[in-house]
Amino acid sequence: MTTQILIAGFGGQGVLFAGKFLAYKALLENKQLSWLPSYGPEMRGGTANCSVIISDEPVGSPIVSKPDVLIVMNLPSLDKYEDAVVPGGKIFVDSTLIERKVNRTDVEVHYIPATKLANDINAPTLANMIMIGKVIKETGVVPYDNIDKALDKVVSARKAALKEINFKALDTGYNN
Amino acid sequence: MAEKVLMKGNEAIAEAAIRAGCLHYFGYPITPQTELAAYMAKRMPKIEGGVFLQAESEIAAINMVYGVASTGKRVMTSSSSPGVSLKQEGISYIAGADLPALIVNVQRGGPGLGGIQPSQSDYFQATKGGGHGDYHLIVLTPASVQEMADLTGLAFDLADKYRMPAMLLADGTMGQMMEPVELPETAPEMIEKPWAVTGTKMQRKHNIINSLYLVPEELEKTNFERYERYAQVEKNEVRYEEYMMDDAEICVVAFGIAARVSRNAVVEARKQGIKAGLIRPITIWPFPKEAIAKAATHCKEIISVELSMGQMIEDIALASECRVPVTLCNRAGGMIPSPDQVFDSIKKAAGGNK
Amino acid sequence: MAIVFEKPKSLTDAPLHYCPGCTHGIIHRLVAQAIDELGIEGRTIGVAPVGCAVMAYNYFSCDMVEAAHGRAPAVATGLKRSLPENIIFTYQGDGDLASIGMAETVHSATRNENITVIFVNNAIYGMTGGQMAPTSLPGQITQTSPYGRDVKTAGYPIRICELLSTLDGPEYIARVAVNNVKNVNQARKAIKKAFENQVNNKGFSLVEIVSSCPTNWGMTPIDALKWIDENMIPYYPLGVYKDRSAKEGE
DSSP states (O other): OEEEEEEEEETTSOHHHHHHHHHHHHHHTTOEEEEEEOOSGGGTTSEEEEEEEEESSOOOOOOOSSOSEEEESSHHHHHHHGGGSOTTOEEEEETTTOOSOOOOSSSEEEEEOHHHHHHHTTOTTOHHHHHHHHHHHHHOSSOSTTHHHHHHHHSOGGGTTHHHHHHHHHHHHHTO | OOOOEEEEHHHHHHHHHHHTTOOEEEEOOOTTOHHHHHHHHHHGGGSTTOEEEEOSSHHHHHHHHHHHHHTTOOEEEEEOHHHHHHHHHHHHHHHHTTOOEEEEEEEBOOSTTOOSSBOOTTHHHHHSOSSSSSOOOEEEOOOSHHHHHHHHHHHHHHHHHHTSEEEEEEEHHHHHOEEEEOOOOSOOOOOOOTTSOSOOTTTSOOOEEOOOOOSHHHHHHHHHHHHHHHHHHHHHOOOEEEESOTTOSEEEEOOHHHHHHHHHHHHHHHHTTOOEEEEEESEEESOOHHHHHHHHHHOSEEEEEESSSSSHHHHHHHHTTTSSOEEEEEOOTTOOOOHHHHHHHHHHHHOSOO | OOOOOOOOTTBOSOOOOOOTTOTHHHHHHHHHHHHHHHTOGGGEEEEEOSSGGGGGGGTBSSEEEEOOTTOHHHHHHHHHHHOTTSEEEEEEEHHIIIIITHHHHHHHHHTTOSOEEEEEEOSEETTTTSEEOTTOOTTOOBTTBTTOOOHHHHOOOOOHHHHHTTSSSOSEEEEEEOSSHHHHHHHHHHHHHHHHHHHTTOOOEEEEEEOOOHHHHTSOHHHHHHHIIIIIHHHSOOEEEEEHHHHTTO
């Protein structure tokens, strides 16, 4: 079983961080995985994306060109990647920031008002983690148990105080 | 067994180098290898005897490497394509003075300033010399973050063993991606280096680190002797990996990120009943000539998959003695071939009789 | 019979290849003498340049490294960072240090690398047959300035000591000459101090030695020494340009 995930949005939305979190969770589950960011000037405020592959077998190409799971946090990303998703794949849309609906009819679509939910729980920068909570719920790509252990890996000790709010964001997404 | 950790390829090289006993790093900022220098800048000051120095130029950095290598200690520099071009003078001197050192090239698209996206277009530069004069580097090409670490340690060992510079030829993808990696926990055995300059302590004749020989007979002799050593490297140190090659009719040859992509295509081809296989050179100098020659006896076409306008393809053609067609499947300038593109090449090569 | 004069121990027995009347021999001797007097031969490593002194590695009996053109300060940086207890010196000419290797010179100075730089300024590229150097004087005739150095097209000579002494980094910057006994004695002291500073961990010390090249200047050795007095020293005044410890009253 191999799941190819593409996460895309604006720089600053925590797209790379969200991918990293999934990667660490997969590592803790003894899965094979790769995480590949887009890099360069576009990261400074332009669009950012990252490819995450989680598998039971060694990962081939780390580049996700046909995602099984697409997570989009802005309209340009939906426009760019919607058609790339494999038939039967899943698209997760931050419906606070993306007003249009997904055109494809051969995929499963989840609309999550992630940015609004993040504001509701007083964590305006954590729409990314709300999306990830929902993705875990709907795809089962990694189990949700011991999710806090993966947070320990990605949230540095210096910012330990942020762990709780990250956890809350994940939970909000997972139970949405 | 050591715990698996998630690391970027660039960071894995840095940590593996430190664990291999390399306590001297000299570099100059350039994308996409910056994480490597940043890691060194953070770690080296915390290690006894550790040196991180941001040099004034790539040229200065490689000459600092030359200085430390002269003292017999493990030393490295890293850069990306345009910066590695600048280092060529120093690399030629290091090779000419028979010094071990590690040069890392996290390649980006060229020529000129080019771009910052991944590329493999420094293959010629890495394997055919790069600088002036007759010399070679041992060139290792990692295809995973684990190999970024493993081949770093190996590069230092081989460089010491054969008294020659080694290069880790990676690309932007390998440098930027994260994968689980297991790092070595034991320090490698270091070999004696009686040739090193360390001060005579008034106990021996002075050692001289030098590449100047004004008498042509002498210079010729050093060249011949060096190539005897290179022959040993070619005999003992060829490394490659074969995948599905036993009964392959179509042979794909690719290294680094191109090999990762090609593997997907080979899997797809096999699913569709095409007997495709993959040879992944791990050393590109020395080049796995025998594996290619063998493939040429039972494959009807060899496809070179490269992130360049076709450079390795020349070595493949030579190694296969042109017994079968050798074709190119490529992207350039920072683009990466997709598994589909490679699969299409395989399908085309297979023709009607799949 | 009592020995009243002998070759410094830090020089080998190899015959020097320099032209008759060349002052490199004097400077080699002064460097070797300083090493002898400080008793550091066993831990000294020299870096030879590309230029007339390219084969200096055959003449000094300490460990030696031959550097690429202009890169001696970078190589010395590597050596010193690897072996902080050893004494590292470079021996460079004007083309090597002030032209192709200017970046390495300035940056090793500004980092205050604890190394000793012996800079031989004879206002010409000697080894390659007398081309214009960064320190060739205005109007000076060379192979590549056959009508005399025209400052309108070739720019002005570089005064290294003045330039480097604007930096906060270096410890000691001095200019001396070797055209008469008095100046040679001054040079001897400055060179010894430049090594002593390193022994005492004080940092980057550079001694510029105004020197002659009778062959490429097209003069007799005696006339060349006179030319130093009449033309070189007025443009390159001798003296100590920077001495941080003396200034701080140490």
